[in-house]
Amino acid sequence: MSSPGTATTSGSAKASRTARERARAELTSEIKAEARRQLVMHGAQQLSLRAVARELGMASSAIYRYFPSRDDLLTALIIDAYDALGEAAEAADRAIGRADVRGRWLATCGAVRGWAIAQPHEYALIYGTPVPGYQAPQDTVAPAARVAFVIGSILAEAWAGDAARMNRSEPRPVPPMLAEQADLVADAIAPGLPAAVISRALVAWTQLFGMISFELFDQFKGTVDPADEFFAYTVELMADFVGLPSAGP
């Protein structure tokens, strides 16, 4: 581990050291980019190190300088995908005025769908059938939670700022164990939200991803095939469902 703070290393020495390191970083992301391209053609399960190497014009064994195994490459792709989706959701939320909680909800849901449609194979990588035999390591957990975190923040702020207008009295009592689980979710993601609201948010969450998966995985053929209007309409209904107020500030 070379300490970056060593005063004796001159500027040019630093630059030349980063030359190697930069080459490494560049090739690392070229490998990932090529692997992503292969996802499109063959899916995660058939991701082949040899094919990636071939396409990059290098020996297949060279890949092992960058990823110790096929599964590690897969993990890197999964983390990148979660991060890209999380980034898209966060950016969409950020672009709307804080007080317009419904607008933020609509924008976030739209961004998730937009990202998924733009890179369906990366979406499938994280929300489709898990690759058999592959065990996601702990590093994927935090990136995976980013979208949920955005949604949680919106609801928490809506609740804090506009609680009077959000439906405080859930007519259907939340069963005890679900209430416990919901409280844990609230603690992690949306402090202060009651279990009933969290439960509804979980319903909306599963609905959002269910709808997107159906659209991408061709289950809408013959029903709501161009799904744009269905999506827009549904997202409004779900905003009502979780109790978001109708208008902005």
Added chain:
Amino acid sequence: MSSPGTATTSGSAKASRTARERARAELTSEIKAEARRQLVMHGAQQLSLRAVARELGMASSAIYRYFPSRDDLLTALIIDAYDALGEAAEAADRAIGRADVRGRWLATCGAVRGWAIAQPHEYALIYGTPVPGYQAPQDTVAPAARVAFVIGSILAEAWAGDAARMNRSEPRPVPPMLAEQADLVADAIAPGLPAAVISRALVAWTQLFGMISFELFDQFKGTVDPADEFFAYTVELMADFVGLPSAGP
């Protein structure tokens, strides 16, 4: 094509002819059963004719007497899975009194989840990421629609029998193209239902499968991990959401 009506074929001749045919039918389903077992271990993409043959103690080439190619075997498995799931949904619905539409809804949703949990890999085969390069033939369409048909029937009968209590005035107008799509769905599956109810049913439909997929594909880790209560609660909320009356007859 030997005509079954030929009077000259004696009973015993018929029986011996079916002896061969029965052997064929039996091996066909043994192949499918073994293939299903392989799904569990390796997923649809890695389904291997050679492995199936090996496990059955026969030459790999012998499989070709039963299925002309790997994709045809896959298609057979997909159709069987849709049929089994449809059967489960229909049986659950059938077991409840016709007038208890909410009970039928709950039972049907529960049966879908139960079937999915009992054979997660067959569920993944039909509702997970599509196998890249595989094109589902037309024969899968009808079996795939069976669950939707059950749900449609329940709603149509609820509407016909109890229309006054189902929410007739949707506060949110259905956009024009979605209304058209919904009417087509209604024609096929739930005659008489207005577009607003169909739209909500589509939301509930995507929610149901989204929730099940999340449960099976490990997205609930750390949130609603034993998902039983969440599922039961959600199905009630969704029954409310589509406008089903609270009590039985």
Added chain:
DNA sequence: TGTACATCAGTGAACGCGCGTTCACTGATGTAC
């Protein structure tokens, strides 16, 4: 600034494996007279 050494990237051959599909064949089962 120049030299000696250590680190790292990339090579190419090899190991041992599995796959889908085809083909000419043997032997059993079914059919027609």
Added chain:
DNA sequence: TGTACATCAGTGAACGCGCGTTCACTGATGTAC
């Protein structure tokens, strides 16, 4: 009922292919004095 022929199930070898991973190696880049 018995014989001649046609159909079908199953075999085993082969074709041509791709895979992940290891290993000893060459040569370039970086580092310490």
